[in-house]
Amino acid sequence: MSERITVVEKITQANDQVAELNRARLDEQRIFAMNLMASPGAGKTSLIERSLPLLSKEFRLGVIEGDMATSLDADRAAAAGAESVQINAASCHLDAPMVKQGLDELDLDNLDVVIVENVGNLICPASFALGTHKSVLIASVPEGDDKPYKYPKMYRGVEVLVINKIDLLPHVSFDMDYFRQGVEALNEGVITFPLSCKSGEGIEAWVEWVADSARERIGQA
Amino acid sequence: MHELPITQNVLEIALRHAEEAGGGKITNIYLVVGRLSAVVDKSVQFYWDIISEDTPAQGARLHFRHTPIQLECLDCGTFFEPEEMTYICTACGGIHIRVAGGDELCLEAIDVEQEEAAPAESGSKHP
Numbered sequence: 190m191s192e193r194i195t196v197v198e199k200i201t202q203a204n205d206q207v208a209e210l211n212r213a214r215l216d217e218q219r220i221f222a223m224n225l226m227a228s229p230g231a232g233k234t235s236l237i238e239r240s241l242p243l244l245s246k247e248f249r250l251g252v253i254e255g256d257m258a259t260s261l262d263a264d265r266a267a268a269a270g271a272e273s274v275q276i277n278a279a280s281c282h283l284d285a286p287m288v289k290q291g292l293d294e295l296d297l298d299n300l301d302v303v304i305v306e307n308v309g310n311l312i313c314p315a316s317f318a319l320g321t322h323k324s325v326l327i328a329s330v331p332e333g334d335d336k337p338y339k340y341p342k343m344y345r346g347v348e349v350l351v352i353n354k355i356d357l358l359p360h361v362s363f364d365m366d367y368f369r370q371g372v373e374a375l376n377e378g379v380i381t382f383p384l385s386c387k388s389g390e391g392i393e394a395w396v397e398w399v400a401d402s403a404r405e406r407i408g409q410a
Numbered sequence: 411m412h413e414l415p416i417t418q419n420v421l422e423i424a425l426r427h428a429e430e431a432g433g434g435k436i437t438n439i440y441l442v443v444g445r446l447s448a449v450v451d452k453s454v455q456f457y458w459d460i461i462s463e464d465t466p467a468q469g470a471r472l473h474f475r476h477t478p479i480q481l482e483c484l485d486c487g488t489f490f491e492p493e494e495m496t497y498i499c500t501a502c503g504g505i506h507i508r509v510a511g512g513d514e515l516c517l518e519a520i521d522v523e524q525e526e527a528a529p530a531e532s533g534s535k536h537p
């Protein structure tokens with residue numbers, strides 16, 4: 190005898206539950222956490238390296254690095270002055286249990302801000318909530334202006350968009366209007382920071398946003 | 411890509427629901443996969459064959475129901491399927507849109523084959 194059982198359960202439900210626990214823990218510790226997502230090489234680690242010295246004047250920083258195999262990025266973050274842990278994501282994205290593991294390893298009592306560098310990928314990370322407060326997507330000029338059209342889910346799910354490597358705008362064909370039109374359609378009014386980790390242009394505005402978000406979070410009872 | 415953890419979750423959810431329904435062999439699995447969720451059927455099937463082995467779900471058939479990308483135009487209210495590489499409303503040309511469907515990723519139902527009920531029960535009803 191065969192029986193049809195109706196399930197209707199989100200496949201990422203188990204992950205989402207752990208993400209909620211991560212969030213509760215961060216809130217309790219009054220830590221502001223953000224999830225940096227991007228394709229490989231867009232400049233996630235570079236942005237962390239650029240931002241840390243500016244942020245560390247006011248905040249105690251921790252970095253969780255999702256890396257396929259090496260600890261290179263974690264070493265770079267540590268060199269830039271953060272307490273860093275590396276999660277060897279045997280996967281193409283970080284999920285909530287991996288971030289939980291990262292939080293376990295960090296000294297949360299002595300941190301104000303946790304930055305998570307997700308694995309370089311524009312598809313998978315969008316499906317896995319981590320429990321962070323803000324999701325940041327780093328696009329970069331050499332990737333091309335069609336990315337919002339190819340990866341709508343990623344562009345739709347973030348609160349902040351960084352457009353990195355603007356120093357390369359004169360050298361590559363990147364139609365900023367076409368790019369922005371795709372972004373606006375999916376995510377109207379998303380906060381956007383065009384910047385260059387190389388020249389430093391635009392970094393201040395971004396850092397100011399991180400600092401404001403962190404102050405708001407930490408100040409909350 | 412992300413199909414391995416997804417397939418693991420499918421197995422977990424299916425086994426749990428079968429267990430709650432009194433156990434038995436899982437014969438069919440019905441999945442809803444939106445076009446935006448970027449899940450590749452073949453890849454799920456590949457992992458499924460490996461991880462379902464020696465579980466009550468071994469050999470279950472995976473059924474994929476694909477839902478198209480549905481956009482809603484915020485200017486005129488039309489629902490439409492976008493053309494490649496544009497998000498322009500097919501009715502009014504508007505560019506303010508909301509994603510209304512296509513990012514589903516869920517396990518809809520499973521078929522469970524119970525062990526045959528003991529024949530004694532129907533026999534005992536006869537006088």
Ligand SMILES: Nc1nc2c(ncn2[C@@H]2O[C@H](COP(=O)(O)OP(=O)(O)OP(=O)(O)O)[C@@H](O)[C@H]2O)c(=O)[nH]1
Nearest residue numbers: 228229230231232233234235309353354385386387
């Ligand atoms: N021209 C230019 N190059 C940059 C800029 N930012 C980063 N890069 C270069 O881009 C390359 C990749 O930078 P990373 O910061 O390692 O990128 P990532 O996103 O962390 O890469 P993965 O962790 O490997 O996915 C490096 O060679 C950087 O020097 C920029 O603003 N302009």
Ligand SMILES: [Mg+2]
Nearest residue numbers: 233234262306
């Ligand atoms: Mg990196």
Ligand SMILES: [Zn+2]
Nearest residue numbers: 483486499502
């Ligand atoms: Zn319209």
